[in-house]
Amino acid sequence: SPISLLITMRVVLCLLIVSALGSAGFFDDVSGLGGGNLFGDSFKGVQSLVSGDQKGLEGNVGSVMSLLKGIKQKMPILEAIASDSQRNTLRQVDGFLQTVTSFSDSVKSGGEAQFNQNKGRWMDIAKSIFETGGLNSIVKLIASQSSTTSTCFIAAAVLPVVYLLR
Secondary structure (H helix, E strand, O other), X not given: OHHHHHHHHHHHHHHHHHHHHHHOOOOHHHHOHHHOOOOOOOOOHHHHHOOOOHHHHHHHHHHHHHHHHHHHHOHHHHHHHOOHHHHHHHOOHHHHHHHHXXXXXXXXXXXXXXXXXXXXXXXXXXXXXXXXXXHHHHHHHHHHHHHHHHHHHXXXXXXXXXXXXX
């Protein structure tokens, strides 16, 4: 009957909207793009990771650790959409994470007294990971997939509404 069809369509519409809103930020939690933090559109590479004080250094190191942990969680999906060179970079994420975690411990234990030394080491580590290691390309991949995923899921949710309003 037309009424049961209408009810079914409304239920499907609600499910689509809920899934779209939940999935639209699927990759955002990896990079922090949803919150507009360090790895969003304003990320300018290694220079974005330089800080003039101990607290900023600890924060940037923590942000890179969070990024690497997020990439590790989404590894199967990222590998499926990555190019060959990006897959090679993804295989290095565990090593990158170990390096950054070890450095984070060193930064916290060294404190302000070793800030200048740690700042120089951090620049070397960040260049090694992002430029030489290729993590910049993974950040770009996540950013491109985040916007594509959001657009696709939102379109999937809006299309039935447009159809119902005709």
